[in-house]
């Protein structure tokens with residue numbers, strides 16, 4: 001199949017054309033079965049006529065969709081082979097006595113070949129009809145599609161896409177909707193992706209662009225299809241189109257970016273290289289007023305974030321001059337058009353675009369250092385913080401998730417952590433304020449609180465010893481009646497007091513001051529079915545190691561809790577052996593109550 005693909009279509013067609021000429025010649029020269037041969041010659045002549053039309057069509061444009069022609073020509077060549085064989089048998093007059101017997105089987109053979117040629121004739125006529133710009137899409141079923149009817153659906157639509165017919169994109173969007181794997185597979189196999197991208201890129205018809213983007217989005221639910229889209233330059237096309245596209249196209253394009261990035265990490269990086277992060281941040285922040293940060297910024301060091309955002313917005317409006325409205329070349333018309341478009345769009349479209357942008361940024365940031373750098377370099381953090389402050393629902397959750405993914409990447413990369421989250425920078429301050437506000441005010445909503453707590457945990461090493469309000473907020477969540485939130489608070493606090501944290505002693509004191517120990521103990525007793533409470537126990541151990549002599553720990557019977565769980569926890573997590581041993585050692589020194597057992601304490 002693959003080798004067949006590489007041959008130029010003209011070459012593919014030249015074989016059956018030559019063969020047809022030979023069949024006609026043999027049939028005309030036949031000495032026996034003259035009426036049958038005459039019919040054969042007539043059929044093959046007609047076939048040859050259509051083959052030549054197909055060859056002319058294929059030569060007329062390099063962009064012609066040749067998959068159906070190739071496929072049909074395979075069967076057609078076989079039919080012609082059979083016709084040639086039977087015509088050649090009739091070269092001599094039959095004179096022997098077996099003639100009569102032979103003629104019965106030969107007549108049957110002629111009938112079979114004739115039927116096969118009829119099928120081929122119907123196939124080639126059908127294929128030619130799908131390239132007829134003036135006719136409607138031919139929905140009759142050609143013989144070749146008898147075993148695979150979906151081909152007869154898909155081919156005409158893809159051919160119509162090649163010819164720029166917008167309805168075809170709509171039909172493919174419908175065919176790919178839902179979980180019909182077979183349709184999706186065939187559309188990709190039959191080279192449907194390149195013309196969808198072409199329509200997306202070249203069409204000035206809004207509905208056609210939306211339909212093409214929707215079809216691509218439907219196809220992007222499988223890794224190998226995502227790679228096929230990427231190999232057809234989908235990443236570049238989408239990245240280039242996004243800033244200038246109509247808002248309703250943008251929504252689908254952004255969803256496509258998110259789906260593709262989620263499916264394949266190489267594609268995720270490719271999108272980053274195309275700087276897709278910039279229009280995404282700009283679209284998310286389109287209504288966000290960042291003026292307040294200009295004044296609060298250090299005058300010696302202007303906030304380049306605002307500049308870069310303004311620059312991106314300028315770039316986007318400049319680019320959009322060229323789209324949809326090519327007759328209008330007035331400078332600034334693109335900006336006006338864009339503004340008018342935005343004003344006239346429904347609030348649903350506006351908010352779903354923002355929601356999609358936040359979701360795409362989240363997928364792009366996740367696990368990607370270079371994308372996270374690019375996102376924080378545009379200082380998306382200010383936009384995210386403002387959106388977290390003013391929005392609610394899924395958009396707020398998605399923005400919190402973006403911040404969380406960025407922080408998760410920064411946790412293991414010192415440079416990114418310094419660059420993006422240095423507590424003295426405006427962006428980091430604004431983000432931190434919002435995270436604390438979420439933790440303190442939205443405590444009844446885990447969809448907001450959990451990512452906020454996780455983010456703070458990832459950034460634990462950035463906070464100064466005197467920065468007590470963060471620890472205070474986390475400690476108050478230790479006692480949360482939602483055990484998931486309590487557990488996340490314990491996990492985050494664990495990062496404030498672990499061995500790697502320079503300020504672990506001060507943070508430990510603060511946790512104890514804010515009454516963290518009793519809260520931690522009741523969280524440990526919380527009955528969520530057989531859970532190990534690993535994060536809670538690790539936090540307790542670290543508190544014990546850093547606290548010195550602590551009444552709170554003694555009162556809470558920390559020693560017996562640590563001892564009681566040590567054997568089981570360490571058997572499951574051998575890397576925690578040393579931590580538990582140290583904690584028990586510390587607690588034993590200060591807690592007289594435990595002295596009786598000290599000599600036999602092993603972990």
Ligand SMILES: *[C@@H]1O[C@H](CO)[C@@H](O)[C@H](O)[C@H]1NC(C)=O
Nearest residue numbers: 122125126129135138140142
């Ligand atoms: C559709 O294809 C069939 C062959 O399968 C052909 O006979 C018919 O004329 C075509 N219809 C149109 C509208 O072109």
Ligand SMILES: *[C@@H]1O[C@H](CO)[C@@H](O)[C@H](O)[C@H]1NC(C)=O
Nearest residue numbers: 239272273274275276278374
């Ligand atoms: C992305 O942005 C960087 C920095 O502004 C630039 O050097 C690079 O050429 C851009 N890449 C593309 C594909 O536009």
